[in-house]
Amino acid sequence: MKLASLFSGGKDSMFSLYLMEQMGHDVPYLVNIIPEDAASWIFHTPNLSVVPLMAESMGKELVTATSSGSEEGDMDGLRRALDGLDVEGVISGAIWSDYQWDRMNLVCGDLGLKLFAPLWRKDQDMLMDQFLDSGIEAVVAGCYAEGLGEEWLGRPIDRGSVEDMKRVRERTGISIMGEGGEYESLTIDSPMHRGPLEILSSEREWSRTGGTLRVTSARIGERRA
Template identity: 40%
Template sequence: MKIAALFSGGKDSTYALYWALKNGFEVKYLVSMESESDESYMYHVPNIHLTELLAEAIGIPLVKARTSGEKEREVEDLKEVLSKLDVEGVVAGALASRYQKERIDRIARELGIESFAPMWMVDPEEYMRNLVGEGFEVIIVGVSAFGLDESWLGRKIDEKTIDDLKRLNERYGVHIGGEGGEFETLVLDAPFFKKRLVVDEAEKVWEPMMGSGKLVVKKAHLEAKE
């Protein structure tokens, strides 16, 4: 089956793509929506500009489109992009957001294609440990939850990080997979990448009044894998 993979460069969309490739789907396109709004209901925002490099690292053509980020209008923007692609399905990295999954499912129905969300309602701790165990190299590039401070920006997701997230979940209710917007991620390497992403220059932007911040990657390059 020919499909498009919604792709932001974050862990969830990258793992969904990994699942599709492992299960024999022909992934024809990566689709990235670049939102003009930091408060997008649908799309990952931090470092979306890196999807071009990541698509090159993966070796699948990227289709990129801009959206104002206006609620509901941004859903129609995605539908317009998908309607022009020769695919029979779409895969997304939704974990627990009914808002996102219901709208992607609706778009698929209206276009007459299938919708796949392989990690939907999985156990978040199990998912995160699988991510690490299968060789994904992931860093945190955005935080917006009590218990997550500036020191988390740029932190690699490993077993220790997951243990700390588990404690924050027990204490403050932070979603271990970050599905509630608690944190955002960037994948530097994965088992199916042909090259890995290397961050050359990045800036931490912290808003103390909001208790949130992001790691903005200003310069990066691809590096051959051994």
């Protein structure tokens, strides 16, 4: 099937896209909704400015729409981005959120599109193992939970960091996939990229409730032999 991928640049949207292409689907479009309010009801917001570089590196057409960040605004932005696209369905990186699932289903249903969520309701330890095996590389771009301090910002999501997350989970009950909003991620590379995302400069914003790594400059790097 010909599909569009809801794409934020985080690991879940990238992993979902990767899985659907591995199943043989054609995914020529990345759809990125840009909320004016960082506290968007539905969409991931950190570092959306680097999404065009990711689309370029993967050879995908990027389709964007703005949103107020409210529930209705997010749904309207999604509807405007998808309306008229030559696709049969949409890929989502949703894992647990019934709210997110319901709202996306409403929009897709109105447009006659099928919603695919290959991560939906899967065991999170299993998903993380599959993610680590996929060849996708990502870093932590935001921390908002007890046990994930400023030292986690920019840290690669690899087997060592996942083991540390599991130890934090034993104390606090966090989701190691970040599905409860415990952390946000930024994809650096994948088997679909012609070259990795190189972060040239970034800024850290930190407070008592957590913080974000904001990329201020980046480029597509060369693939190493």
